[in-house]
Amino acid sequence: MNNTEPGMxxxxxxxxxxxEVLLNKGVALTNAYINLLKNRGFVRIYVDDEETADIILEDPVSEKIRIMSTKDIFKTYQVTRxxxxxxxxxxAESIIKCIxxxxxxxxFQESHAFKQLCNDINYFVDEIMNQDILSGLNSIKSFDNYTYEHSVDTAVISLLIGKRLFLEKDKMVQMTIGEFLHDIGKIFISERIINKPGKLTAEEFDMVKQHPTYGYELLKDIQRIGTTSAHIPYQHHERQDGAGYPRGLKGTNKLDKNGVAYTEQxxxxxxxxIAxxxxxxxxxxxxxPYRPGLLPDFVYEIIKSGAGSQFNKELVDCFLSVVPKYPVGCEIKIKNGMYKDFTGVxxxxxxxxxxxxKVRLIYDDKKKKINPIEIDSSSHSVCTEIECIR
Ligand SMILES: [Fe+2]
Ligand SMILES: [Fe+2]
Incomplete structure (x- = not known):
């Protein structure tokens, strides 16, 4: 938001x-609008400019289905709350008893919101079944609705991986409901702790670590969800090496010292x-609100380096084939060759x-605007190294 100026x-x-719509696409920003967005906790927004107006930021789900699902997750949280x-x-014991x-x-089960959310899933899965990769950046999230928007984006990425693995539609549906509600256990933890911007104390972190269990307890016997889906909230913070929480489960790609796979439980x-x-x-x-999103190429490396220890190794390979290191729309800088230090998108x-x-260079190495130059970093005649800058 720091580079946003009136007139953009x-x-x-x-x-x-x-x-509700706060500001429509196409509107010219004013100081008042910019302040409104800052006060609402937006760290960044999309602006259209001459040089990049033709670049299409594709979303694997339509805006209609995305908003509908996000809204119904929000309402489901609200009734439960x-x-x-x-x-x-x-x-923890008394909270589980209460759940x-x-x-x-x-x-929860009889709310209109939850029934509606179950209906959304078919549309959501069908739309993603027609997509192969996540081409652009993830959605821009607001402070208030972060959890719901994060739940939808997590489902989008998971479904793209699921599609690449040829999962059947009923598995994709199970995965989606579990993803949509994967953090619902957080509503049983004080908002003061959940929204705390700084570092949590050890005691607070112990409380946060209960949210997978609470989510599971809420969903485990809900008929329209099924036990398998309820295990997504339960297991989404577990790791391959057993260092995750709440139960310290291990992953499927690990064998014990005799070369035997761990038992199902x-x-x-x-x-x-995947989740x-x-x-x-x-x-x-x-x-x-306390930090902008980490750069896509950096996050890509975090996932890559977690293969085998934090994440299932084969799933990481699959992830790397559906999520680009440099998404469309991302600002980049050239690291070598004749265009060294030129920037663009x-x-x-x-x-x-x-x-x-393919990248479009818009500024030269002195940060001066130039006539845009289009280069293909996959071209083998020039080896072009790039990095994300924003
Ligand atoms: Fe999450
Ligand atoms: Fe979580």
Whole structure:
């Protein structure tokens, strides 16, 4: 938002707390609008400019389905939250007891929002089945609605991986419902801790570590969800090496010292392994009020270096084939050759070489605006190295 100036044209519609339109795509920004967005916690927005107006930021889901699903996740959280409004429970045991009361289960299961959310899933899965890769940056998230938008983006990434693995549609549906609600356990933890911008104390972190269990307890016996989906919230913070939480499960790609695979009960299920990876990718890439999102090429390396220890190794390979290192729309700098230190944006991807996109250079090495130059970093005559700068 620091580089946003009055007169710039908004590139994507911005929605408010209740998913009402705050500012429409195409509107010219004023000081008042910029302040409004800053106050709402936006760290960054999309603007259209002459040099990049033709670059298409494709979203694997349509805006209609994305907003509908986000809104229904938001409403499902709201009804569940209101069902526990007057309950005082402060230990993990008493919270689990409270989650399992008919009042809480019923208000969740019978809410219009939850039924609606279950209906959204078919549309959502169908749309993603027609996509192969995530070409652009993830969605820009607002402070208030981060959790719901993060849940949708996590589902998008997981489904793209699932499609590459040829998962059947019912598995994709199971995965989506689990992803949409993977962090719902957080509503049973004080908002003061969940939204704390700084570092958590050890005690606070212990409380946060209960959210997978709470989510599982809420969803485990809900008929329209099924036990498999409920294991996504339960296992999404587990790791391959057993260092995750809450149960320290291990991953499927590890064998014990006799070369024998772990038994079912100790293993993570695969759709939860996918969720664990997508969750970290999206959380790191997203802007938060206390820090802008980490750069895409950096997050890409975080996932790559976690292969085998944090994430399932084969799933990381699959992830790297559907998520580009330099997404379309991302600002980059050239690191070598005749255009060294020139900057610009990724204009399109090379499907067979996702890490070597086409880029449009807009500024020279002295930061002076130039007539845009289009270069293909996959061209073998020039070896062009690039890095993300924003
Ligand atoms: Fe989580
Ligand atoms: Fe999450």
């Amino acid at each position: 044209i908004l590139g994507k519609t911005i929605y408010g707390y209740n998913y 209101s069902s526990i409004a007057n309950i005082e429970a402060d230990t 399992n009361t008919p009042k809480v289960k019923k208000s 100790e293993k993570m299920i695969m759709i939860a392994e 664990a990876l997508a969750d970290v990718y999206d959380a790191c890439s997203s802007d938060r 990724v204009s399109s991807l090379n499907i067979h070489e996702l890490s070597k996109p």
